[in-house]
């Protein structure tokens with residue numbers, strides 16, 4: 001972090017602390033708790049609250065039924081570590097320093113820091129994936145890197161470490177206590193969440209981040225679900241056999257069903273059979289991929305149910321905001337792909353359901369256009385804490401409560417993906433409105449434009465179609481406006497590449 005940013009971070013932390021000091025202790029005790037449950041790579045196409053054709057998620061649906069489902073929640077950079085950095089900082093990748101490979105500089109202002117300074121008891125269990133020691137948490141138990149599905153090793157905050165003693169510019173591993181825990185990662189993380197809730201001080205509101213590893217590649221299910229779905233075929237997406245015509249770089253991406261490797265079929269000892277045709281092979285691969293993916297989702301849904309049950313049994317359900325989301329969307333065979341990274345719809349959309357009885361109307365649906373940078377300001381708003389000025393996101397608490405967008409709410413979202421390595425996804429950035437999406441590829445200065453109403457699957461760019469000339473001009477202007485407002489430029493922020501596997 002530059003010195004100027006460090007000063008700014010210190011100043012905004014102080015501002016947040018003084019803001020809270022003005023409130024009374026009894027008011028603080030009444031403030032809602034917040035449980036933020038985030039899966040890794042869980043697409044809304046595999047959540048029944050979103051009308052999934054392939055999966056039932058009764059427990060995630062409990063949240064939606066008690067509260068709200070957001071239909072237009074977007075990530076600003078569809079990959080794991082960057083999305084986490086955006087959520088923590090409330091800032092886009094180019095300002096929080098994690099575009100892809102960098103460790104997160106925990107010296108900057110973050111959501112947990114501001115909540116902690118504001119009187120919340122804060123914790124995180126599960127996937128962290130930002131290398132440096134978490135800051136702003138009273139307790140943390142994080143997976144090593146991506147983490148393992150079976151018998152995972154955790155890095156635990158040392159008991160007795162003074163509050164705020166972590167150096168957010170140094171690896172967590174340097175100070176953590178390592179602990180290998182026997183069991184399946186999703187279930188272990190659930191147990192750690194319950195343990196945090198059991199041990200929390202009862203005179204403070206709490207903020208708990210429950211970050212699952214699942215359903216991230218390589219999709220290893222809980223032993224009890226290894227044969228789930230063996231008795232059926234999972235429906236295929238309509239674009240499973242996409243030929244990539246009509247788009248500039250889709251054909252180059254290495255994330256097709258045929259790019260899956262033997263390591264992705266660990267549960268299948270038989271290996272690849274002989275196929276009569278390429279089509280048959282793609283179908284076979286899709287079935288194996290999607291079944292393992294959904295088996296992992298099944299455990300995540302169970303975990304959500306366990307946490308909801310805990311809240312109900314312990315009298316916490318009526319004063320706890322429960323959020324379920326994923327760090328980005330995912331391709332579940334659409335365009336014959338797995339993985340994410342693209343600004344295309346399946347990766348761009350984040351699922352987001354939330355409940356808080358008495359504040360969020362049950363069974364509601366919001367079409368409001370929100371981004372992951374908004375999460376922090378929203379939670380702070382709920383906690384009655386002013387969001388630091390450096391957070392670029394904006395509170396959507398009013399929309400969660402069923403109110404319409406404020407008159408000056410955003411009508412487009414800005415997105416940027418940086419790195420072509422590994423899956424060969426061409427760097428791009430763009431804006432999406434309710435009706436259209438403009439994508440720009442800076443290395444070749446080319447555009448794609450999609451009419452999301454006529455072509456929701458984004459099969460053909462209309463960037464060169466004269467009928468869309470006016471739309472093109474409008475969106476180009478909107479893209480420039482957003483980039484100026486968000487302080488982005490074509491230069492890529494520096495920073496040491498430390499995270500060898502940031503997805």
Ligand SMILES: [Ca+2]
Pocket residue numbers: 040041079080327328503
């Ligand atoms: Ca992810």
